[in-house]
Structures are given as structure tokens and as C-alpha cells.
Amino acid sequence: MTLRLAFAYLASRPLATILHVLMLALGVATLAFLLLFTSQAEERLARDAKPVDLVVGAKGSPLQLILSSVFHVDIPTGNIGLEESKAISRHPMVASATPVALGDSYRGHRIVGTDASFLGLYDAKVAAGRPFKEEMEVVVGSEVARRHQLAPGAKIVGSHGLAQTGPGHDEDPFEVVGVLAPTGTVIDRLVLTPVESVWHVHEHHGDAPAKTVPEAPGKKHKHDHDDDEPAKAPPAGPAPGAVPPGMPPALMAASQGGRLEITALLVKYRTPLAAAMLPRLVNSSTSMQAASPAYESARLLDMVGVGVQTLQWFAAIMMASAALSVFVALTSALQERRYDLALLRTLGARPLRLASLTLAEGVTLLVSGVILGLALGHGAAHALGLWLAQSGSWPLAGLAWAPGETILVAAVFAGGFATCLVPAVQAYLSDPASLLAKR
Amino acid sequence: MWRHESPGEGPAGGIDGKTNGAGRRQDAVTHSPDLPEAVRDQAPMLEIRGLRHQYEGRTVLSVPSWDVLRGEASLVLGPSGSGKSTLLNAIAGLATPTEGTIRVAGEAMTGIAPAARDALRASRIGLVLQTLHLIGVVTVRENLRIAQRLAGLPPDDARIDEVLANLGIANLAGAKARQLSVGEAQRVAIARAVVNRPPLILADEPTSALDDANCEKALALLLDQAQATGATLVVATHDNRIRERFAKRLEL
Ligand SMILES: Nc1ncnc2c1ncn2[C@@H]1O[C@H](COP(=O)(O)OP(=O)(O)OP(=O)(O)O)[C@@H](O)[C@H]1O
Ligand SMILES: [Mg+2]
Numbered sequence: 001m002t003l004r005l006a007f008a009y010l011a012s013r014p015l016a017t018i019l020h021v022l023m024l025a026l027g028v029a030t031l032a033f034l035l036l037f038t039s040q041a042e043e044r045l046a047r048d049a050k051p052v053d054l055v056v057g058a059k060g061s062p063l064q065l066i067l068s069s070v071f072h073v074d075i076p077t078g079n080i081g082l083e084e085s086k087a088i089s090r091h092p093m094v095a096s097a098t099p100v101a102l103g104d105s106y107r108g109h110r111i112v113g114t115d116a117s118f119l120g121l122y123d124a125k126v127a128a129g130r131p132f133k134e135e136m137e138v139v140v141g142s143e144v145a146r147r148h149q150l151a152p153g154a155k156i157v158g159s160h161g162l163a164q165t166g167p168g169h170d171e172d173p174f175e176v177v178g179v180l181a182p183t184g185t186v187i188d189r190l191v192l193t194p195v196e197s198v199w200h201v202h203e204h205h206g207d208a209p210a211k212t213v214p215e216a217p218g219k220k221h222k223h224d225h226d227d228d229e230p231a232k233a234p235p236a237g238p239a240p241g242a243v244p245p246g247m248p249p250a251l252m253a254a255s256q257g258g259r260l261e262i263t264a265l266l267v268k269y270r271t272p273l274a275a276a277m278l279p280r281l282v283n284s285s286t287s288m289q290a291a292s293p294a295y296e297s298a299r300l301l302d303m304v305g306v307g308v309q310t311l312q313w314f315a316a317i318m319m320a321s322a323a324l325s326v327f328v329a330l331t332s333a334l335q336e337r338r339y340d341l342a343l344l345r346t347l348g349a350r351p352l353r354l355a356s357l358t359l360a361e362g363v364t365l366l367v368s369g370v371i372l373g374l375a376l377g378h379g380a381a382h383a384l385g386l387w388l389a390q391s392g393s394w395p396l397a398g399l400a401w402a403p404g405e406t407i408l409v410a411a412v413f414a415g416g417f418a419t420c421l422v423p424a425v426q427a428y429l430s431d432p433a434s435l436l437a438k439r
Numbered sequence: 440m441w442r443h444e445s446p447g448e449g450p451a452g453g454i455d456g457k458t459n460g461a462g463r464r465q466d467a468v469t470h471s472p473d474l475p476e477a478v479r480d481q482a483p484m485l486e487i488r489g490l491r492h493q494y495e496g497r498t499v500l501s502v503p504s505w506d507v508l509r510g511e512a513s514l515v516l517g518p519s520g521s522g523k524s525t526l527l528n529a530i531a532g533l534a535t536p537t538e539g540t541i542r543v544a545g546e547a548m549t550g551i552a553p554a555a556r557d558a559l560r561a562s563r564i565g566l567v568l569q570t571l572h573l574i575g576v577v578t579v580r581e582n583l584r585i586a587q588r589l590a591g592l593p594p595d596d597a598r599i600d601e602v603l604a605n606l607g608i609a610n611l612a613g614a615k616a617r618q619l620s621v622g623e624a625q626r627v628a629i630a631r632a633v634v635n636r637p638p639l640i641l642a643d644e645p646t647s648a649l650d651d652a653n654c655e656k657a658l659a660l661l662l663d664q665a666q667a668t669g670a671t672l673v674v675a676t677h678d679n680r681i682r683e684r685f686a687k688r689l690e691l
Contacts, residue, residue, distance in 0.1 A: 001588050005577065012576040340574050346533065347631075348561020348589040350554060433534035436524055436568060436643065 002353060006360035009333065020326050021368045024412075027319030028373025029380065031312060031408050036381045038308050039402040042301060045071070048186045049293035051121040053275070056080065056088050056282055057264035062291035063300060069100050069264035070293045072110050072186055076102055080288050082260035088267065088282065093274035096120075098266040101198040104158040109144045111158050111174075111191045113198030113262070119180070121266065122187040128152055129178035135196045139178035143188040150176050156191070158201065172201050195262060319412065322369070323419045330362050330423040342432035355428035362420025370412055374405075482545035484509045484639055484671035485530065490539030492525050500525045502539070505689055507671055509638070512662060515675040516682060517691030523675035526691070527641050530673070531564050532556030544638050561590045565632030565670070567661065569644035572624045575617030579603070579627050582616055583634050590635045602630045605667070606660055622653040626660065633664040640665055642674045646681055654680055 010017045048071055057065040058078030067074035082099075089097035098121060101113030112118070116131055119139075129152030132139050140150050150156065154176040174193060182188055267290075269275060275292075282290035334341075341354045382398025485507040492500040500522030507513050515523050528534040530541055532548045541548040543563050548556060573582050583599045603609045606626045611619065619627065625645065632640050645661060646654040658681050665672040674685070682688070 001585060004581075005574070005585070008574075008576040008581075339570070343568075343572075343574065344585070344589065345557070346531065346560070346566045346568070347586050348557050348591075350557050433525075433528040436528055436533065 002357050002360050003364075006357055006364055009337070009361055010364060013333075016329055017365065020322065020329060020365050021372060023322035023325060024319065024366065024369025024416075025372035025376055027315050027322055028370050028408070028412060029376035030315035030318070032374055032377030032402070032405055033380050034308055034312055034315070035402040035404040035408060036377065036398065036400065037396065038301075038305070039404060040396055040400070041304070045297040045301065047184065049297045051268070052266045052293045053269045054267040054278055054282075055264050055291050055293060056085060056267060056288050057291070059287065059289045062289060063296050065264065065289065065291045066293050066296040067300075068102065069266065070186070071297075072102075072112070072190060076263045077289075079261040079263055080265070082262055084286060084288060085262060085265045087286070088265055088278075088288075091278065091281075093270050093278055095268045095270040097268075099195050099262045100264045100266060101195045101261075102263045103198055104160060104201060106144070106156050106158050106174075106191050107148060109141070109189055109191050111138070111193060111198070113193055113195035115195060118192060118266075119187075121268075122183050122185045124183050124185075124187050125181045126178045127181035129176070132177055132192065132194055135194055135200050136172070136174050137177045138174040138191050138193040138197070139180060140176055140192075141180050141188040141190045142182040144191055145179040151179060152177055158191075199260065320415075323416055326362060326365055326416070327419045327422065330358060330420060331426070333361070334358060334423045334426055338430055338435060341427055341430055342435040345430075345432035346436070351428045351430075354430065355424040358427040359417075359420050359424040362416065362423070366413065366416040366420070370409060374409070482542065483507055484511070484544055485673065486540075486542040486545075487530075488540045490526075490529065490541065491537050492522065492529060492534070493537045498537075500529075500536075500691070502526065502689070502691075507673060507687070509671055510666075510669055511687055512665060512672040512685055513674070513687040513689065514682065514685035515673060515689045515691060516677070517675075518677055521677075521691040523677070523691060524643055527566075527643050527673070527675050530639075531566060531641055532560045558591075562635075563637055563639055565635065565637040565640040567625075567628050567632045567640065567642040567645045569647055572628050573616035573619070573631075575615065577616060578613050579608070579616055579619070579630075580612045582627060583631050586631045586634055592635060598634060599630075602634050602664075603627075605664065606630050621648055622650075622657070625649060625653070625657050629657065629661055629664060633668055633670065636668045636670070638670055640670045640672045642672070644676055644678070645674060647676065647678045651680065654678070658684060 049066070052070055055065055055069050057069055057076065058080050060077030064074050065077050068076040085097070085099065088094060096117055098117045099114055100118075102110060103113075104111040119126075119131065124141075126139065127142070129139070138156065140156075144150065148156075155173040156176060157173050174191075174197065180187065267278070269278070279290040279292065282288055341357075344354060344357075345351070378398045380398070381396055385396035385398045388396050483506040485505070487502050487505040489504070490500065490502040491498060499520075515526060517523050525534065529536045530543065530548065536549060540550065543559065546559060546563075548559060551559075573579070574585065577585075580596070580599055583602070584594050584596075587594055587599075600609065600612070603612055606629060608623060608626050608630070611623060611627065616624070616627065625648070629645070632642070640661070642661060646657050649657055661672065661674070662684070664670075674681070676682075
């Protein structure tokens with residue numbers, strides 16, 4: 001009966017009811033959306049950045065280096081000499097060093113020239129086929145395989161540059177030899193191949209003659225979207241020769257011929273002490289720069305965080321004003337219906353019932369607002385997620401539940417409940433006799 | 440200023456106010472445990488002793504002794520401000536008098552916990568009021584159902600239809616209460632007061648908002664319904680139009 005009456009009162013002023021629910025819902029939706037977005041972004045960044053302790057690449061913006069070589073979104077800062085990078089690989093504090101050579105893409109997915117250790121960084125398992133072994137063999141991430149229906153045996157043609165529509169390398173098709181199992185990391189969206197393939201494609205293509213002349217690494221063609229491919233200088237096939245110890249296997253074969261380049265080196269420390277030493281060493285005594293993915297992604301989140309925080313405040317203020325307006329509405333409604341409440345008392349209703357009636361009204365607004373808000377917030381995140389997935393970038397899961405949301409919902413309920421409690425207590429304390437005796 | 444026109448016989452002294460009303464169930468057939476049934480049945484429906492009510496030190500009502508027998512219809516008369524509403528509120532247990540005792544159907548309404556007063560009111564008393572009519576946002580039927588629910592009774596649509604038919608407003612059952620005319624609303628208020636067959640009906644100015652024709656009809660209906668259910672009726676008014684319809688009167 002209490003609920004039915006509460007609904008009847010709400011239905012008797014539909015416009016106000018709808019406005020209150022909408023105000024609450026928009027606040028909740030905005031906060032839920034922001035929570036979803038930031039928590040997933042943070043998680044995502046952390047997961048992609050975690051396996052790599054340090055990135056060594058060409059000088060330039062450290063954030064750009066991280067974005068290009070770890071998150072695979074921005075363009076690289078330039079290239080570094082293979083020989084120079086090897087010095088880092090051999091350092092006793094380095095547990096592993098994975099080369100990354102960027103330059104080409106396959107339908108928007110980056111083709112990463114690397115070695116077998118790359119798979120280990122992200123704990124990626126080959127779901128079908130086998131890991132790459134030879135030049136021009138590729139292993140594709142699960143997302144790439146799903147979107148383009150790739151299976152072992154398929155031939156794909158890379159296009160020059162990291163953009164979706166670079167000129168093709170038609171005469172140099174890659175052969176898909178393996179498909180990776182999903183990892184929930186950036187590797188799902190990459191095409192992996194031995195670093196020699198990247199060198200081979202560009203040498204064969206003859207599109208980088210300038211790079212045949214050794215020049216100061218890290219100073220060339222920075223930020224040049226279409227010209228950022230690493231290249232090797234002289235055309236060099238596999239050449240026999242002594243292999244320096246500690247050198248990544250994929251680089252060995254091609255290392256003899258001249259000046260070879262890679263985009264960056266992903267370093268894992270052998271000891272935590274390395275964090276204090278290696279970056280300084282690289283930055284001061286080489287022409288390369290070292291950047292920490294953890295530090296740079298925290299910096300990135302900080303920069304994004306300022307905007308997010310502003311929006312969060314905005315949404316919080318919106319919700320507070322919604323709560324306030326519900327409070328005002330309930331209080332004034334109480335004034336309007338004090339005769340109704342007194343009447344219920346004359347029929348035998350206990351004060352507690354009047355309080356719960358008033359509370360039921362407020363809580364109905366609250367619950368509808370929160371439910372609608374969550375639906376809107378998650379719906380918006382889902383829609384954005386679909387759109388993002390289409391453009392091949394970050395997946396945003398709208399149907400997930402961000403950890404902060406539980407707190408959000410609890411806080412909104414606690415605040416809203418406290419707000420509704422005031423008129424409820426007023427209803428509880430209202431004296432029917434004084435209403436009946438005095439007119 | 441009061442007249443004690445019909446001598447009521449109160450129950451024997453000494454048992455007054457000993458009932459622990461708070462623990463009693465709100466059930467129309469619950470009997471006071473401390474009164475033998477024979478004594479309780481003979482007790483007046485309403486029994487007032489030494490009643491005085493003050494607002495901020497000002498005495499607005501004083502009724503030394505007044506009884507209303509079962510089935511009687513009685514009138515409380517007095518000018519505005521003489522304390523008629525205050526008296527009815529005290530009888531209904533909506534206000535606690537400063538002094539004195541009130542018994543309804545042999546059960547104490549004074550000196551008991553508020554919850555017991557609410558329960559006693561819900562099960563024993565039907566109220567008709569001048570301005571405090573209906574809950575406007577729900578239908579007429581819903582208004583009567585609320586009265587049934589609050590009295591602790593199961594919903595009984597047959598009874599609702601019967602009462603509405605008796606009052607000639609069967610067609611209004613589905614109407615929203617706020618859309619009714621004053622006369623219709625007053626009939627619904629009467630219907631609501633009698634729907635649970637309470638033994639005592641209190642009516643505060645039930646006719647003063649009505650024109651002559653409606654006044655006449657509403658009063659007739661109220662008396663009819665009280666008689667039909669065997670209820671005792673106490674009407675408070677300053678409306679002289681209806682004064683002659685009651686043999687028993689209390690002048691304040
Ligand atoms: N809550 C209250 N606080 C203070 N004084 C009150 C209160 N309620 C009623 N009174 C006073 O008590 C007196 C009796 O009021 P009551 O409403 O019982 O009169 P009444 O006979 O019903 O009048 P009317 O015919 O106008 O309804 C009045 O003087 C009124 O001002
Ligand atoms: Mg009055």
C-alpha cells in the first residue's frame with residue numbers, strides 16, 4: 001500500500017518526477033562513464049606497460065617513444081643503430097632486450113619487426129600454427145585474425161607507413177604462420193614478424209635510399225608519418241659470422257652487413273637497481289634515450305586525469321543539485337499533502353508509515369535515477385566501445401562494471417537516503433490533531 | 440458549559456486505566472482482558488470523565504462527565520473556537536487531553552501508548568471531517584481500500600461496492616478522488632467512515648461545507664449508515680440546520 005501510494009503521488013506530478021529522475025540519471029551516467037573509461041584505460045595502460053621496464057629509442061619526447069613502441073599508437077621518435085642497442089642488451093643488469101622495428105602496417109594493424117622474446121613479454125601463446133621463424137613469416141594477434149579472418153597459411157600484404165592507407169608492398173607478401181591466443185593486451189592488435197622481414201621489405205622495395213648512408217641515429221626523419229620505417233643500410237642477407245654474446249637471436253643473422261637499425265629496444269631489468277642506473281647511463285652516455293613505460297603512462301594518466309577530474313566534479317555537482325531538488329520537492333510536497341498524511345493518521349496509520357511513505361517516494365526517485373543513470377552511462381560506454389573497436393583502437397567495454405561504481409552507487413544511495421530522511425522525519429513528527437483542530 | 444442529558448452508567452471504579460493497551464492487537468473483536476464481557480457490553484460506547492484540554496496554559500475544553508450509549512446519535516454543539524474539534528480529536532486518540540479519561544466501547548483511549556491509540560482508532564472509530572476529505576491522487580475505491588488496510592482488515596471490494604451503492608455513488612468507484620464535487624467527496628468520506636463497520640463514528644462539521652440540499656442528504660445518509668451498522672454517532676457542528684435532528688446534545 002505504501003509503495004502504491006508513493007507511486008500515485010509521483011504519478012500525480014509527472015513532469016517534476018521525470019525531471020528529478022533525469023537530473024539524477026545524468027549525474028550518475030556521467031560518473032559511471034568516467035569511471036568505466038578511466039578504470040579501463042588505467043588497467044589497459046598498466047597491462048600493456050607492465051612487462052617492459054625500460055624502452056630505449058631515439059631521442060625525442062619520452063612519452064612519444066613509449067606511445068609508439070609500447071602502446072603502438074603514436075609514431076616513433078626515430079631509429080637507433082642496432083650495434084648501439086646491442087651494448088644495452090649486453091649490459092649485466094638487463095635480463096632481456098626485445099627489439100622493435102616499426103614502419104609498416106596491415107590494414108591499420110602495426111607490423112612489428114621483433115624476435116621471439118616479444119611473445120614472452122605478454123605471455124602470448126600461439127593458438128593456431130606456430131611462431132614465426134623465417135623472414136616474411138608473421139604471427140598475428142587474436143584481434144587481427146578475428147577482424148580479417150586470418151589463419152595460418154594466409155598471405156597478407158603490408159602497406160608502407162603506420163596509417164591505414166599507405167602505399168602497398170604488393171610484391172612482398174607475408175605468410176601467416178601462426179595466430180595468437182587473446183591476451184587482453186596490445187599484442188592482440190599487432191602483426192609480429194622477425195625484424196629481418198622489416199629490413200627486407202624496405203631494402204627490396206628500395207624506398208629508403210637515404211638510410212643506406214650511416215647517419216647519426218635518432219636525428220633522422222622524426223615524426224614523419226610516412227617515412228618512419230626503420231631501414232638497413234646495405235642489402236644484407238643472412239651472413240655467417242661470429243655472434244656477439246647476449247645478442248637477441250633475431251638480430252644475429254643480419255647484423256654483419258652494415259648499419260642496421262631498429263626503432264626501439266624493450267628492456268626488462270635483471271635487478272631493481274637497474275632502474276636507478278640504466279636510464280641515466282643511456283641518456284648521458286649514448287645518443288639514445290631511455291624512457292620508463294610505468295612513469296610515462298602515469299604521466300599520461302595525470303594529464304588526462306585533470307580533464308577527467310573536472311568532469312567528475314561537474315557530474316558530482318550535478319548530482320548534488322539533483323539531490324537538493326529532490327529534497328526541496330519532497331519537502332514542498334509534504335507541505336501540500338500534510339492533510340493527506342493527517343488523514344492517514346486518522347485512519348489508524350502509524351507515524352512510521354507516513355515516514356516510510358515519504359521515504360518510499362524519495363527512494364523511488366533515487367532508484368530510478370540510479371538505474372537509468374547506470375544504463376545511460378554503460379550504454380554510452382558500450383556505444384563508444386563499439387565505435388572504437390571499429391576504428392581498431394582501444395576496446396572500451398561498456399558492459400563491464402568498474403570497481404569505483406559500487407562506491408558511486410553506495411554513495412548516491414547514502415546521500416539520497418539521508419536527504420529523503422529529513423522530510424520523512426518531518427512526516428513522522430507531523431501532528432494530525434493540530435491540522436484537524438485548526439484550519 | 441455542558442449538559443449531561445442522558446445519564447450514562449460507567450463501569451465500576453478502580454479498573455480505570457489499568458489496561459495495557461500497547462500490547463493489544465488491533466483487531467475489532469479483541470476484548471479488554473480486564474473487563475468481564477457482560478460489563479463491557481453494557482458500558483456506554485463513549486464515556487468521558489473530568490476531561491480538560493489546554494493549549495499553552497489556556498483551557499479550551501472542559502467536559503466533567505459525558506456518556507453516549509450504544510447506538511445513540513448525539514450532537515456536540517458550540518460556536519467556533521469552543522473546542523468541538525479538540526474534543527473529537529481527544530476521543531479519537533489523535534490528541535492527548537491535559538486531564539481526564541476517555542473510554543471507547545469500554546476501552547481506555549487515554550493513558551495508553553500512542554501505538555495502542557492508533558490501533559484502537561483504526562479498529563473502533565470512523566471519522567468524517569469537514570475539509571479533510573480524501574486522498575486526491577488515487578481513486579475512490581483505493582481510498583476505501585486504504586481504510587480497510589489501515590484497520591488491519593483484508594481488502595473487501597464487495598463491501599466497498601455495497602457501501603458506495605448505499606450512498607448512491609457506485610458509479611464513482613473508479614474516479615480519482617480529486618475530481619469529485621464537494622457533495623460527492625463528502626459522501627465518499629461517509630462511505631469511508633462506515634466501510635469497516637466501526638462501532639463509533641465521529642463527524643466533525645460534516646455538513647458545514649455543503650449547501651442546504653446536500654446538507655440534508657449527507658446528514659440523512661450519515662444517520663442511515665450509522666443505524667444500518669448499529670454504530671454510535673457523535674457529530675460536532677455549529678451548523679444550526681441540523682441541530683433539531685438530534686435528541687441528545689452536548690453544548691460546549
Ligand atoms: N494546536 C493548537 N495550538 C494552540 N491552540 C489551539 C490548537 N488547536 C486548537 N487551538 C485552540 O483551541 C481552541 C479550540 O479549537 P477547536 O478547533 O477545537 O474549536 P472548534 O470548536 O472546533 O472551532 P470551529 O468551529 O472553528 O472548528 C481554539 O481557540 C483554538 O485556537
Ligand atoms: Mg472545529
